[in-house]
Amino acid sequence: MPKNRPMTENPAPLSPLPPGSTIGILGSGQLGRMLALAAANLGFRTHIFSPDGFPDGSSGHSPAGQVAHAETVAAYDDLEAIARFGDTVDVATYEFENVPAETAAELARHTRLFPAARALDVAQDRLTEKTFLTSIGQMTAPFKPVDTLEDLGAAASEIGLPAVLKTRRLGYDGKGQMIIRTESELEDACTAMKGAPSILEGFIPFDCEISVIAARAHTGATITWTPGENIHRDHILSATIVPARVSDKTIAAARAAAENILTELGYVGVIGIEFFVMKDETILINEIAPRVHNSGHWTEAACTISQFEQHIRAICGWPLIPPGRHSDAIMYNLIGPDIEKWPKIAEMEDVLLTLYGKTEARAGRKMAHATRLFAKGSLHSKDDLPLTL
Numbered sequence: 001m002p003k004n005r006p007m008t009e010n011p012a013p014l015s016p017l018p019p020g021s022t023i024g025i026l027g028s029g030q031l032g033r034m035l036a037l038a039a040a041n042l043g044f045r046t047h048i049f050s051p052d053g054f055p056d057g058s059s060g061h062s063p064a065g066q067v068a069h070a071e072t073v074a075a076y077d078d079l080e081a082i083a084r085f086g087d088t089v090d091v092a093t094y095e096f097e098n099v100p101a102e103t104a105a106e107l108a109r110h111t112r113l114f115p116a117a118r119a120l121d122v123a124q125d126r127l128t129e130k131t132f133l134t135s136i137g138q139m140t141a142p143f144k145p146v147d148t149l150e151d152l153g154a155a156a157s158e159i160g161l162p163a164v165l166k167t168r169r170l171g172y173d174g175k176g177q178m179i180i181r182t183e184s185e186l187e188d189a190c191t192a193m194k195g196a197p198s199i200l201e202g203f204i205p206f207d208c209e210i211s212v213i214a215a216r217a218h219t220g221a222t223i224t225w226t227p228g229e230n231i232h233r234d235h236i237l238s239a240t241i242v243p244a245r246v247s248d249k250t251i252a253a254a255r256a257a258a259e260n261i262l263t264e265l266g267y268v269g270v271i272g273i274e275f276f277v278m279k280d281e282t283i284l285i286n287e288i289a290p291r292v293h294n295s296g297h298w299t300e301a302a303c304t305i306s307q308f309e310q311h312i313r314a315i316c317g318w319p320l321i322p323p324g325r326h327s328d329a330i331m332y333n334l335i336g337p338d339i340e341k342w343p344k345i346a347e348m349e350d351v352l353l354t355l356y357g358k359t360e361a362r363a364g365r366k367m368a369h370a371t372r373l374f375a376k377g378s379l380h381s382k383d384d385l386p387l388t389l
């Protein structure tokens, strides 16, 4: 039945949405798929919205569309389709941070949207993101906005080289960024950005990278999972080791930073926060993702509650429950041709394998992940961690 409730940016706490309600999800990749499956486990229905249908435009092709109750295939900027979609769902969320601002605003006019649009504003633009983080007392790499070669020269002399030039918007898996090592590379780097508004960041000689998956409820209650340590290959997450091999002090600092960010954003749902850890144990925030996160996939195998179920609980006004981590874990991404290893992985007794339902194994495409479990407390002392399956 159509409904047209104007919603404010931070609506009053919901009474819990009852099972049988419909959750709308923008985006139809593996994150949407795992959210839809978690929603189904709590008795909810899901409706996916994304442009990715079969070649003839019909629904049910995408990783999320395969497992949802309904799927609308339309462009994200088709505001009429967004309005119709909003009218059919009881609450909406998204699996990616690049939801256009007008789309989020239109959707919020037709249903409740969580996390609210402010989280998108902050996370979509690396300049807004770092400005917000430093304004709430968090540390980041030094940064300067860059729109012209002149800006770039000035930023490079202030920040120093090496430095990393990144587009402010739409970067992922290392796309839209390059390292500048010497002044002679400035001009080529500027040309490569093709006029896109950018940001220059100091190159951080980090000891390791970690991430915290955290959640906040309407009530303001927060939970954080223990940080995982992230290993990248070709700028794409390759493995997450849990717990991260860092000091208790670093773990506590990263969790506290996550709680601070959730509270300052008035956030509802699950968030992923990436950190650089320095030799001296200082932590810098690299970026925040206002959604479930690849480096949190291990929660499904190693905890009593996954990041996906926690997100569904938060946006539906259900209570959050403690992470309940019962095991150490290593999560491996299966990227492109790695997927051919599935029969071997399927035989491993201590590994939970999750395939995304994608047919084409293009290079660099995330096809599946596998989480290997270890006795709780045993990973920290292992010298020789198995970093591939």
Ligand SMILES: Nc1ncnc2c1ncn2[C@@H]1O[C@H](COP(=O)(O)OP(=O)(O)O)[C@@H](O)[C@H]1O
Pocket: 141, 164, 171, 172, 173, 174, 175, 201, 202, 203, 204, 205, 206, 209, 232, 235, 274, 286, 287
């Ligand atoms: N300022 C930096 N200094 C050193 N390494 C960086 C810096 N920025 C990014 N990187 C490396 O590149 C990876 C991807 O960059 P990130 O900003 O997280 O973009 P993406 O959106 O592609 O994940 C990071 O995980 C890190 O390994």
Ligand SMILES: [Mg+2]
Pocket: 274, 287
């Ligand atoms: Mg990143």
